[in-house]
Amino acid sequence: MSQRQVLQVFEQYQKARTQFVQTIAELATRPQNIETLQNAGVLSLLRPLLLDVVPTIQQTAALALGRLANHNDDLAEAVVKGDVLPQLVYSLAEQNRFYKKAAAFVLRAVGKHSPQLAQAVVDCGALDALVACLEEFDPGVKEAAAWALGNIARHNGELSQAVVDAGAVPLLVLCIQEPELALKRIAASALSDVSKHSPELAQTVVDAGAIAHLAQMILNPDTKLKRQVFSALGQISKHSVDLAEMVVEAEVFPAALACLKDPDEYVRKNVTTLIREVAKHTPELSQLIVNAGGVATVIDSVGESQGNVRLPGIMMLGYVAAHSENLAMAVIVSKGVPQLAICLVEESEDHIKAATAWALGQIGRHSPEHARAVAAANVLPRLLRLYTDTESSEDLQLKTKKALKSILQKCTYLPALEPLLHEAPSDILKHVVGQFSKVLPHDSKARRLFVTSGGLKKVQEIKAEPGSLLQENINSINSCYPEEIVRYYSPGYSEILLERVEAYQPT
Amino acid sequence: MWPHSRADEERRVKEDRAALRIQSWFRGTRLRSYLRHLQRKATIIQKIWRGYIARVYFRKKVKVQCFVMKMNFYNEMAVRIQKRWKGYYVRKYVHNYYARKRYLEGLTKKNEQVRRTMEEFAEMQRNEREHHQVECEEQKTCLQAQRMHFLLSTHQIPGVFNSPYRDFPHEMELQMKSIKPLLVKDIQQKRQAMDPSAPGDTFLKTRPLPPIPSKKPQGPFRDPATVLQQRYRPLEPTLRVATSITDLEEAREELRRGEWRGRIIDHAFQPFSHAHKNKKYERSIHTTSSFERLAYGTVYFREENQEKLRGKKPFKSIFTTCNVFDKFGQLYSNAGKIV
Incomplete structure (x- = not known):
């Protein structure tokens, strides 16, 4: 046999390997093939190929592994159990950039599924290697490494702390400053994941000077980058007043409001979340946002969006209104109440309704003026219906009850209270009757209206336990009227009259 | 004498008794009047004392009453002042109705303005997007036209799009008439210019893999294995190339720095034996002091301290003027005087 024939055998073997790995990588992109591949034992076949002599085969094998692990956590777990990770981590430091990219991809795919898997990635020492990759020249490698770090940090505070301890944050902040959009986006997302767990982690991110760079990118035209930037700013500012003030000091505000008109709904959602996180801390911060016209824009954006995108806006209105009477008035003046009333009707999910009810309660609880504004939007009957509805969740019922109670205790707008007399259950009714008993003694016109609209009759029909607060309130209402009228409207008065007619003997 | 004395005796007893009664009456009267006198005096004393005490008590009571009255009055006045002040303060600083109204009006105005600017901004963005979309479509049709440029009708034969x-x-x-056809060169360049760091998930996208070479390429090419080997052969530079020219200096520098780093104390220990040989030379006081002779005349010869000279004005020659040339060019007669 000649030398050529001998070499031909090797060549054929290499070709076959290459073809196998490439086909597997192709097949792994389609979700319907995954189960078949798994059953065929693809992992045990790919593992030796990671150590192949030919670099292309190594890379493609890593790529295939990553795609497989990306699909579900069973496969990711199989990758961890197959002891592939230490090998990948080792080669992450050694090999060329293409291989690094592929290896970081595998780590990312494994780490994204659950805290346990991410912990497994951390345990095999991947963090140091990934952080070293962040110092690489190639933006693709940096991107892959940042993505993997973000996926690891996303799960819980400990993993996030581990990422911080590996020194990733300053390098991520450097990555934000790179010209490549994809890298910026992923670095911002990683920073958001790191800072979301605790004030200390957020402080670390702030100390690395992230806020200034993030604030610069607010007006970037790229939509996905904006999403991540706002998410990161929101996650930073949610922890404490100091952090929120630092975000505000970076002059985020008028610029961020402009993004509420973005066509992308996630950008809008993240901006509103940022505004909510800032506004919830102190009245001063809320005032700042109100003065910048933030409330009006948020109300507009609540009107323009649907579903979960609305939720942060609704909560922001509630937080602002909760701080002080003035701020609640600002929400009312900015036409927030009609918008919330619309939300209460349009939304189908209970948690959004609950948030809306809560926000309305916060707006209406300050003074009769506020309560009147809320009641005039015809919100009370709707809240009552939500409260009495058996379909609504426990949380929604609790929130609506609280909101109703706090609004009713301030409300002196009787036309809005009238319908509640006929519908409300006893625990709400006592507040309604209480309001009537407070207002009627001082208002003669209202007394007259109360009789003609049938309110007095309804009050007489209420069965209250003697000695209870409700009974006392009813008595004080009755004392505003002459006795004949009260008796006339009492139930069963006609029978008494008839009896008297029968008993009457004409002389 | 006896009967006389008897009668006397009998009278004496009677007289004694009478005297006794008179005395007792008198004494009694005197004592009673004395007691009455004492009682009267006691009453006077008591009257005065009680009157005094009562007056003192009364005075005290009046004082207290007066004080209470005054305090009540002051309190009432203080309440009035405080009421006014609190009302003023609250209206001015805490709950200023007009300021609040003004603020809310301002806020509505601001909101209107912000809403309007937002609307404008959104409109602008929408226009931009539409413009971008139109541009993209134009580019697409342009590319399409470039690609189908070969379907352009010629002078002789009408093309597909130019139906008779x-x-x-x-x-x-x-459109095809107005543009140039796509050159093959351009296409190749475009294909090469694929950015590895292009946005988007570079891994999840299905990118066409490079074709697998099926057989040995035809022609006088080398065996691919040897080509690969050649390609991935590690670089083996000569020693001359591998090492730097300043290697020696660098090594020395590194050695010195290492020594400097590794040294524990700056002053090296001198050996204890033959201490007299290691004595350090000490200079005399004269040579170490800063008060030394000027080097003028040995090192430099010009005055170095120019400041010393600056105060003196330069010499000026003072001559008395000579009137000989005053009338130079002038005529002595006034008639033909040249000015």
Whole structure:
């Protein structure tokens, strides 16, 4: 046999390997093939190929592994159990950039599924290697490494702390400053994941000077980058007043409001979340946002969006209104109440309704003026219906009850209270009757209206336990009227009259 | 004498008794009057004392009453002042109705303005997006036209888009006429310019893999294995190339720095034996002091301290003027005087 024939055998073997790995990588992109591949034992076949002599085969094998692990956590777990990770981590430091990219991809795919898997990635020492990759020249490698770090940090505070301890944050902040959009986006997302767990982690991110760079990118035209930037700013500012003030000091505000008109709904959602996180801390911060016209824009954006995108806006209105009477008035003046009333009707999910009810309660609880504004939007009957509805969740019922109670205790707008007399259950009714008993003694016109609209009759029909607060309130209402009228409207008065007619003997 | 004395005796007893009664009455009267006198005096004393005490008590009571009255009055006045002040303070600083109204009006105005600017901004963005979309479509049609440029009608034969059965040619025909065809060179360049760090998930996208070479390429090519080997052969530079020219200096520098780093104390220990040989030379006081002779005349010869000279003005020659030339060029007669 000649030398050529001998070499031909090797060549054929290499070709076959290459073809196998490439086909597997192709097949792994389609979700319907995954189960078949798994059953065929693809992992045990790919593992030796990671150590192949030919670099292309190594890379493609890593790529295939990553795609497989990306699909579900069973496969990711199989990758961890197959002891592939230490090998990948080792080669992450050694090999060329293409291989690094592929290896970081595998780590990312494994780490994204659950805290346990991410912990497994951390345990095999991947963090140091990934952080070293962040110092690489190639933006693709940096991107892959940042993505993997973000996926690891996303799960819980400990993993996030581990990422911080590996020194990733300053390098991520450097990555934000790179010209490549994809890298910026992923670095911002990683920073958001790191800072979301605790004030200390957020402080670390702030100390690395992230806020200034993030604030610069607010007006970037790229939509996905904006999403991540706002998410990161929101996650930073949610922890404490100091952090929120630092975000505000970076002059985020008028610029961020402009993004509420973005066509992308996630950008809008993240901006509103940022505004909510800032506004919830102190009245001063809320005032700042109100003065910048933030409330009006948020109300507009609540009107323009649907579903979960609305939720942060609704909560922001509630937080602002909760701080002080003035701020609640600002929400009312900015036409927030009609918008919330619309939300209460349009939304189908209970948690959004609950948030809306809560926000309305916060707006209406300050003074009769506020309560009147809320009641005039015809919100009370709707809240009552939500409260009495058996379909609504426990949380929604609790929130609506609280909101109703706090609004009713301030409300002196009787036309809005009238319908509640006929519908409300006893625990709400006592507040309604209480309001009537407070207002009627001082208002003669209202007394007259109360009789003609049938309110007095309804009050007489209420069965209250003697000695209870409700009974006392009813008595004080009755004392505003002459006795004949009260008796006339009492139930069963006609029978008494008839009896008297029968008993009457004409002389 | 006896009967006389008896009678006397009998009278004496009677007289004694009478005297006793008179005395007792008198004494009694005197004592009673004395007691009455004492009682009267006691009453006077008591009257005065009680009157005094009562007056003192009364005075005290009046004082207290007066004080209480005054305090009540002051309190009432203080309440009035405080009421006014609190009302003023609250109206001015805490709950200023007009300021609040003004603020809310301002806020509505601001909100209107912000809403309007937002609307404008959104409109602008929408226009931009539409413009961008239109541009993209134009580019696409342009590319399409470039690709189908070969379907352009020639002078002799009408193309696909220039049907003779129609009144006017298709607009593609016009567009194709207006642009140049796509060159093969351009396409190749475009294909090469694929950025590895392009946005988006570079892994999840299905990118066409490079074709697997099926057989040995035809022609006088080397065996691919040897080519690969050649390609991935590690670089083996000569020693001359591998090492730097300043290697020696660098090594020395490194050695010195290492020594400096590794040294624990700066002053090296001197050996204890032959201490007299290691004595350090000490200079005399005269040579170490800063008060030394000027080096003028040995090192430099010009005055170095120019400041010393600056105060003196330069010499000026003072001459008395000579009137000989005053009338130079002038005539002595006034008639022909030259000015």
